[in-house]
Amino acid sequence: MNVQTQIDATSPRTTEHFDVLIAGAGISGVGAAYHLTTQCPGTSFVALEAQKTFGGTWTTHRYPGIRSDSDLHTFGYRFKPWTSAPIASAAEILKYMGDVIEENDLAPHIRYQHTITSAKWSSAENLWTIEATRTDTGEKLRFTTNFFWMCQGYYRHTEGYTPEWKDMAKFKGRIVHPQKWPEDLDYKNKRVVVIGSGATAATLIPALAPDCAHVTMLQRSPTYFRTGRNAIEIAEELRKLQVDEKWIHEITRRKILFDQDAFTRKTFEEPEAAKKDLLSAVEAYLGKDYDIATHFTPKYRPWRQRIAFIPDGDLFQGIKSGKASVVTDEIDRFTEKGILLKSGKELEADIIVTATGFNLSANGDIEFAVDGKKLDFADTVTYRGMMFTGVPNLVWVFGYFRASWTLRVDLVADFVCRLLTHMKETGAKKVTPELRPEDHNMPLLPWIDPENFNPGYMMRGMHLLPKRGEKPEWQHNQDYWAEKDEFPSIDLKDKAFVYS
Numbered sequence: 001m002n003v004q005t006q007i008d009a010t011s012p013r014t015t016e017h018f019d020v021l022i023a024g025a026g027i028s029g030v031g032a033a034y035h036l037t038t039q040c041p042g043t044s045f046v047a048l049e050a051q052k053t054f055g056g057t058w059t060t061h062r063y064p065g066i067r068s069d070s071d072l073h074t075f076g077y078r079f080k081p082w083t084s085a086p087i088a089s090a091a092e093i094l095k096y097m098g099d100v101i102e103e104n105d106l107a108p109h110i111r112y113q114h115t116i117t118s119a120k121w122s123s124a125e126n127l128w129t130i131e132a133t134r135t136d137t138g139e140k141l142r143f144t145t146n147f148f149w150m151c152q153g154y155y156r157h158t159e160g161y162t163p164e165w166k167d168m169a170k171f172k173g174r175i176v177h178p179q180k181w182p183e184d185l186d187y188k189n190k191r192v193v194v195i196g197s198g199a200t201a202a203t204l205i206p207a208l209a210p211d212c213a214h215v216t217m218l219q220r221s222p223t224y225f226r227t228g229r230n231a232i233e234i235a236e237e238l239r240k241l242q243v244d245e246k247w248i249h250e251i252t253r254r255k256i257l258f259d260q261d262a263f264t265r266k267t268f269e270e271p272e273a274a275k276k277d278l279l280s281a282v283e284a285y286l287g288k289d290y291d292i293a294t295h296f297t298p299k300y301r302p303w304r305q306r307i308a309f310i311p312d313g314d315l316f317q318g319i320k321s322g323k324a325s326v327v328t329d330e331i332d333r334f335t336e337k338g339i340l341l342k343s344g345k346e347l348e349a350d351i352i353v354t355a356t357g358f359n360l361s362a363n364g365d366i367e368f369a370v371d372g373k374k375l376d377f378a379d380t381v382t383y384r385g386m387m388f389t390g391v392p393n394l395v396w397v398f399g400y401f402r403a404s405w406t407l408r409v410d411l412v413a414d415f416v417c418r419l420l421t422h423m424k425e426t427g428a429k430k431v432t433p434e435l436r437p438e439d440h441n442m443p444l445l446p447w448i449d450p451e452n453f454n455p456g457y458m459m460r461g462m463h464l465l466p467k468r469g470e471k472p473e474w475q476h477n478q479d480y481w482a483e484k485d486e487f488p489s490i491d492l493k494d495k496a497f498v499y500s
């Protein structure tokens with residue numbers, strides 16, 4: 001580490017320099033730190049994390065039952081075997097990440113309670129100047145870095161998204177967003193309404209059902225779910241044979257990814273058949289008399305929104321037990337006692353949980369500038385969903401939605417480490433993605449095609465995101481199965497990379 005001291009009258013008074021600076025210590029930031037230590041030994045780096053500890057999503061969300069909605073063999077890193085049931089609690093995921101930090105001595109590289117506020121690139125110095133504020137002391141800090149690795153996720157951690165409904169203030173009970181679950185919230189024997197039908201609602205309902213008087217999932221429209229046993233047969237078999245966990249991890253990942261690929265292709269090629277598969281699994285739990293057409297049959301093609309996995313069908317078991325129910329209707333307004341629906345029915349509640357999603361934050365609420373000019377990411381074009389035209393020495397990790405996020409953490413890390421090594425070997429100090437002459441007339445489109453993938457937070461925030469082009473290199477195609485082969489063969493000498 002090279003510590004420079006600046007004689008400067010204004011705070012911050014010291015500047016620390018690192019070869020690489022990582023924003024965030026969630027699953028992406030910790031993965032980036034691991035790959036830097038193993039693939040680029042000798043590189044100085046620091047990860048600045050706003051929260052008090054690592055984990056990101058798994059630290060922020062503390063609502064009852066909080067768990068993954070995809071399997072941990074693929075949500076876990078490729079380098080660290082996952083040895084338990086595939087759907088895991090936040091606590092188990094944090095334990096796994098903690099082990100990665102400990103086993104690889106990453107702790108000295110992570111600084112907690114450091115919120116990055118601004119990032120300014122100077123081409124004269126070939127450096128990013130990063131300013132951060134300590135959330136415990138308010139102290140302002142300054143860092144410089146050659147390369148900025150943005151692992152700050154995709155949503156604002158400080159508060160979730162709650163729509164403004166009419167008369168919300170009239171409700172006499174408590175309104176809670178799952179992203180800020182109050183520690184003192186007592187839902188025992190209370191009537192709870194959870195607004196929403198995504199993974200969060202589907203996790204909360206079975207967790208609340210045993211203790212509350214009744215829990216209602218209030219949804220405007222249904223969502224697809226996958227369900228089944230919380231176990232992967234091939235992993236169980238291999239474990240019985242006492243196969244090494246490293247092998248089990250690799251083989252199980254391959255099997256899961258093979259099956260997911262087949263299912264994803266089916267949703268595009270035979271959407272009706274894929275829909276039937278999903279709905280019959282729900283029917284197996286709820287029985288033929290349950291109104292699956294109203295409550296569990298979405299209008300969109302499967303995979304246009306993330307499909308959460310419901311382990312052991314616990315959501316459906318809650319409904320079957322009578323402790324939970326689903327209402328598909330629209331909110332007219334809040335009342336003193338609960339929610340008045342457009343159908344005229346009133347849903348009475350003691351607690352209303354707004355599982356209505358996130359506020360997209362493409363840049364971690366960091367103020368960016370390049371050579372003195374304020375940077376708006378929406379004015380840039382993405383290079384494969386990780387770099388941006390006109391923005392030097394910066395990579396953003398944005399994972400997959402149809403496969404586990406972390407698969408892309410590993411792939412992007414391989415690319416970054418290859419790029420850093422290439423720059424070291426060639427003496428380049430700066431790399432900027434730029435449209436090549438043949439790309440200049442390319443039509444520019446929104447970040448993600450809504451026909452392909454269209455969750456609410458994405459639609460609400462699309463105007464904040466970089467543009468995509470019509471060629472694969474200028475898109476974030478959300479296709480792990482293509483990128484796993486394409487990324488390792490990205491030609492670093494391609495004209496899309498401008499070095500100096």
Ligand SMILES: Cc1cc2nc3c(=O)[nH]c(=O)nc-3n(C[C@H](O)[C@H](O)[C@H](O)COP(=O)(O)OP(=O)(O)OC[C@H]3O[C@@H](n4cnc5c(N)ncnc54)[C@H](O)[C@@H]3O)c2cc1C
Nearest residue numbers: 024026027028050056057068069070116152153364404405
């Ligand atoms: C409840 C929930 C369940 C999910 N389940 C799954 C799942 O099962 N499978 C799956 O693939 N995906 C899942 N996702 C998506 C999930 O967010 C990602 O998979 C993954 O955890 C994101 O990791 P990350 O490290 O990129 O970002 P985050 O987990 O969002 O972490 C980013 C970190 O950066 C920090 N940060 C942000 N801005 C700044 C700043 N300016 N300065 C300093 N630090 C900053 C934040 O405090 C945070 O700790 C889930 C999301 C949610 C909300």
